[in-house]
Amino acid sequence: MGCCQSEEEIPANFTEEVNLAHFDLICAIGRGAYGKVKLVCHKQSKIQYALKYIDKQQCISQKAVDYIIQERNLLEDIHCPFVCNLRYSFQDDENMFMVMDMKLGGDLRYALTRKGKMKEDAAKFIFAELCLGIIYLHSKKVVHRDLKPENILLDEHGHACLTDFNIATYFKNTKLMHAIAGSLSYMAPEILDKEKKGYDQTIDWWSLGIVLYEMLFGKVLVVIPLKERNLVLLFQRPFRGKTDNELEDLIRKAIFTIPVEPLISEECADIIKRLLIKPYTNRLGSKDTGGDLEITGHAWLKGYDWTQLENLEVTPIYVPDAKKLNVDETIELEELLFSDKQLKAKPRKIEKRSSTKPTESKTPLSPLEKISSKFKLFDFTKLPEQCKVRKRSAAWDEKLSKIQQHSTSRVSLASNISDLYETRSQYVLFEPDAMTIRSAKSVQSSLSSLNSVSDAKNTKHAMPEIPLHFKKNTEYDESVDMAISQASRE
Numbered sequence: 407m408g409c410c411q412s413e414e415e416i417p418a419n420f421t422e423e424v425n426l427a428h429f430d431l432i433c434a435i436g437r438g439a440y441g442k443v444k445l446v447c448h449k450q451s452k453i454q455y456a457l458k459y460i461d462k463q464q465c466i467s468q469k470a471v472d473y474i475i476q477e478r479n480l481l482e483d484i485h486c487p488f489v490c491n492l493r494y495s496f497q498d499d500e501n502m503f504m505v506m507d508m509k510l511g512g513d514l515r516y517a518l519t520r521k522g523k524m525k526e527d528a529a530k531f532i533f534a535e536l537c538l539g540i541i542y543l544h545s546k547k548v549v550h551r552d553l554k555p556e557n558i559l560l561d562e563h564g565h566a567c568l569t570d571f572n573i574a575t576y577f578k579n580t581k582l583m584h585a586i587a588g589s590l591s592y593m594a595p596e597i598l599d600k601e602k603k604g605y606d607q608t609i610d611w612w613s614l615g616i617v618l619y620e621m622l623f624g625k626v627l628v629v630i631p632l633k634e635r636n637l638v639l640l641f642q643r644p645f646r647g648k649t650d651n652e653l654e655d656l657i658r659k660a661i662f663t664i665p666v667e668p669l670i671s672e673e674c675a676d677i678i679k680r681l682l683i684k685p686y687t688n689r690l691g692s693k694d695t696g697g698d699l700e701i702t703g704h705a706w707l708k709g710y711d712w713t714q715l716e717n718l719e720v721t722p723i724y725v726p727d728a729k730k731l732n733v734d735e736t737i738e739l740e741e742l743l744f745s746d747k748q749l750k751a752k753p754r755k756i757e758k759r760s761s762t763k764p765t766e767s768k769t770p771l772s773p774l775e776k777i778s779s780k781f782k783l784f785d786f787t788k789l790p791e792q793c794k795v796r797k798r799s800a801a802w803d804e805k806l807s808k809i810q811q812h813s814t815s816r817v818s819l820a821s822n823i824s825d826l827y828e829t830r831s832q833y834v835l836f837e838p839d840a841m842t843i844r845s846a847k848s849v850q851s852s853l854s855s856l857n858s859v860s861d862a863k864n865t866k867h868a869m870p871e872i873p874l875h876f877k878k879n880t881e882y883d884e885s886v887d888m889a890i891s892q893a894s895r896e
C-alpha cells in the first residue's frame with residue numbers, strides 16, 4: 407500500500423451533465439498551438455470522437471482565454487458538412503474540453519507528408535469542398551484566419567472540412583480587421599501590410615490559394631547552406647524565406663512562380679494566380695470581383711455539380727487508408743513519454759461560477775473565473791430533435807426578394823411564396839442554422855399575414871409548423887481582436 411493517496415478517477419454517470427468520465431480515452435492524435443487532441447469513445451453511445459483539450463493555466467499564460475471561448479461559441483453556431491462539428495463542450499478544474507466529430511482520414515498535412523503531392527483532380531476536389539466551407543463561414547460573417555493543411559481534416563472517404571477556430575472571428579461588412587493573426591506562411595499580404603490599412607474576409611481565399619499550391623507541387627529538395635545537413639525536403643510554397651522577416655517581405659511583394667513540374671492545366675494556374683493577387687480588392691473572391699460565389703464559377707471548377715458536392719454526393723478522388731489511423735504515431739509516443747500530466751476524469755473542486763451579466767458586477771472576472779462562466783457546457787444530444795427543414799438561406803432569400811419584386815398583386819405574391827416554400831427542398835444544403843430558421847420564419851409570417859387579409863382562395867397556402875430549435879449565439883466579441891493584436895505585439 408502506498409503512502410501517497412492518488413486521486414481516484416470518477417466513474418461515468420450518464421444522469422449527470424457531460425464530463426470526461428463519459429469517454430474512454432484511446433490515444434493522442436494531434437496537437438496544436440493551444441490544444442491537444444485525443445481519440446475518445448463515448449462510453450454509452452460507443453461513438454468515436456476527437457477530444458480537444460486545453461490546459462487552463464497554459465491558456466491563461468498564452469493569453470488565449472478569449473480565443474478559446476470564442477472558438478467554442480463559434481462552433482456552436484456553425485452547422486455545415488465542410489466544417490468539423492462540435493458535439494460537446496465542458497470543463498473541469500484543469501482543462502477546457504471540446505468534443506468534435508472524429509475525422510478518420512487525418513489532417514491534410516498528414517496526407518501530403520505521406521503522399522508528397524496530389525494529382526490535379528484530387529486537389530481540385532478537396533479545394534472545391536473547402537470553397538463550400540469558406541463560403542458558408544463567410545455567409546455567417548465568420549472569417550477563419552488560419553487556413554492551412556494542419557487545420558483541414560479528411561474523413562475516411564476523403565471528404566474535406568475545416569477545423570481549428572482558435573483565431574476565427576466574426577466580421578462586419580462595414581469594418582476592416584487589423585489584428586495580425588494566422589500562420590505566417592499562409593498569411594495574406596494585407597495582414598502584414600506596414601501601413602496597416604486593414605483586411606477583410608478575402609484573406610481566407612489567399613490562404614486557400616497557398617494550400618492549393620502545396621497540394622499540387624508537394625515537396626522539393628531545398629539547399630540550406632548554413633545547416634549541417636544542408637539538403638532538406640520541404641513543401642513547395644509560392645513564398646519561402648530563410649527568416650520570418652524575409653518571408654514577410656516576399657509575401658508583401660507577392661511575386662511568385664508556378665513550377666514547371668508537375669505540369670498543371672492553364673485553368674488551374676489561373677485560379678492560383680487570381681487567389682494570390684496582392685491588392686485584395688482585385689483578388690478572386692473579394693467583394694469587388696464578385697464575392698465568394700465568383701470562385702465556384704471559375705473555369706477550373708466548371709463541371710462540378712455544386713448541389714451534389716454540397717450534399718456530399720460526389721465521390722472523393724483521394725481516399726485515405728481506411729486500415730489505419732491516419733495520424734502521426736509519434737504524437738502518442740511523445741505524450742506517453744514526455745507529458746507530465748496524464749488526462750484523467752476528476753471531480754471538480756472549484757465551485758462552478760454561473761454567468762454574471764456585466765451590469766450585475768463591476769469587478770472584472772479573473773481569467774479563471776472568465777473560463778468558468780463563459781466556456782459554456784454544450785451537449786448536442788440535449789438539443790431538440792433535428793429540424794427537417796433545410797435550405798441555403800442566401801439562395802432562398804435571393805429568390806424570395808425576386809418574387810417580392812416581381813409579384814404584381816398580393817394574391818400572386820402569396821401564391822409565389824407558397825410555391826417557393828414547397829420547392830424548398832431544392833435549397834437543401836446544410837444543417838439548419840439560425841439564418842435558415844429566420845428566413846423560413848419570415849416567409850411563414852409574411853404568408854400568414856397575407857392569408858389573414860386574403861379570401862378563402864389562399865387557404866391552400868397554409869404553412870406547416872417550422873420547429874424553431876437552434877438558438878443564435880453570435881455575440882461579436884471585439885475583445886478577441888484586441889487580445890490577438892496585443893498578443894502578436896508581445
Ligand SMILES: Nc1ncnc2c1ncn2[C@@H]1O[C@H](COP(=O)(O)OP(=O)(O)O)[C@@H](O)[C@H]1O
Pocket residue numbers: 435436437438439440441442443456458490506507508509510512513556557559569570571572
Ligand atoms: N476532429 C478531428 N479529427 C481528427 N483529427 C483531429 C480533429 N481535430 C483535430 N485533429 C488533429 O489535431 C490537430 C490539432 O487540432 P487543432 O484543432 O488544429 O488544435 P490547435 O488549435 O491547437 O491547432 C489537427 O491538426 C489534427 O491533426
Ligand SMILES: [Mg+2]
Pocket residue numbers: 438439556557570
Ligand atoms: Mg490547428
